[in-house]
Amino acid sequence: DQQVKQNSPSLSVQEGRISILNCDYTNSMFDYFLWYKKYPAEGPTFLISISSIKDKNEDGRFTVFLNKSAKHLSLHIVPSQPGDSAVYFCAASLNTGNQFYFGTGTSLTVIP
Amino acid sequence: DVKVTQSSRYLVKRTGEKVFLECVQDMDHENMFWYRQDPGLGLRLIYFSYDVKMKEKGDIPEGYSVSREKKERFSLILESASTNQTSMYLCASSHYRASSYEQYFGPGTRLTVT
Numbered sequence: 372d373q374q375v376k377q378n379s380p381s382l383s384v385q386e387g388r389i390s391i392l393n394c395d396y397t398n399s400m401f402d403y404f405l406w407y408k409k410y411p412a413e414g415p416t417f418l419i420s421i422s423s424i425k426d427k428n429e430d431g432r433f434t435v436f437l438n439k440s441a442k443h444l445s446l447h448i449v450p451s452q453p454g455d456s457a458v459y460f461c462a463a464s465l466n467t468g469n470q471f472y473f474g475t476g477t478s479l480t481v482i483p
Numbered sequence: 484d485v486k487v488t489q490s491s492r493y494l495v496k497r498t499g500e501k502v503f504l505e506c507v508q509d510m511d512h513e514n515m516f517w518y519r520q521d522p523g524l525g526l527r528l529i530y531f532s533y534d535v536k537m538k539e540k541g542d543i544p545e546g547y548s549v550s551r552e553k554k555e556r557f558s559l560i561l562e563s564a565s566t567n568q569t570s571m572y573l574c575a576s577s578h579y580r581a582s583s584y585e586q587y588f589g590p591g592t593r594l595t596v597t
Contacts, residue, residue, distance in 0.1 A: 373525075377525075405584075405586075407588075413591070414487070414573055414575075414590050414591050416588070417586070420584075420585060460525060460526065470528065470539075470541070471516075471584075472528075473518075473526035474525055475524060475525035476525050
């Protein structure tokens with residue numbers, strides 16, 4: 372049973388506009404959330420994270436929002452660039468940090 | 484700069500063969516993980532290890548085993564490869580820190596079982 376879900380398999384956005392990638396989870400015990408970016412033929416690379424004690428974390432063009440009551444997080448990319456085209460995975464972890472649960476990924480295409 | 488390396492980028496094996504996938508990390512991380520990535524299913528955890536000689540089953544351990552004899556090396560073993568094990572295999576490591584648990588991934592091994 373998928374505990375972390377990304378319901379949009381793909382997303383297309385014009386260069387310069389905002390990209391919003393969504394992620395839902397079912398386990399209220401998750402307390403740490405991460406976003407990874409993956410290019411073809413490469414392993415995922417860490418992008419940004421957020422602890423459950425926060426509702427927002429920002430790093431340059433990337434912002435992650437966490438809504439615990441809705442069990443929902445989102446990644447905002449502003450402004451979107453063609454180099455952002457990749458598959459984005461969200462992941463969640465319990466306090467131990469020993470096991471991560473990944474979503475199925477959203478393929479983002481930024482159109483020049 | 485963290486580096487996670489995997490022994491092969493591409494591998495083709497026959498049904499019934501024993502397959503070894505090797506992973507090495509150079510950052511003295513305590514935790515190491517093996518995932519497989521399949522279209523529409525995302526990354527699914529096969530096994531993880533939080534210390535030498537320690538291992539824990541993930542979500543899909545059937546048909547796989549692991550070995551961690553040294554801290555930097557984590558091996559995934561397919562005892563008798565089957566066609567449904569054709570997949571992309573990703574190794575990852577992480578340091579156990581209270582502030583963050585981000586994982587560092589290797590480039591992946593694309594395994595085809597014929």
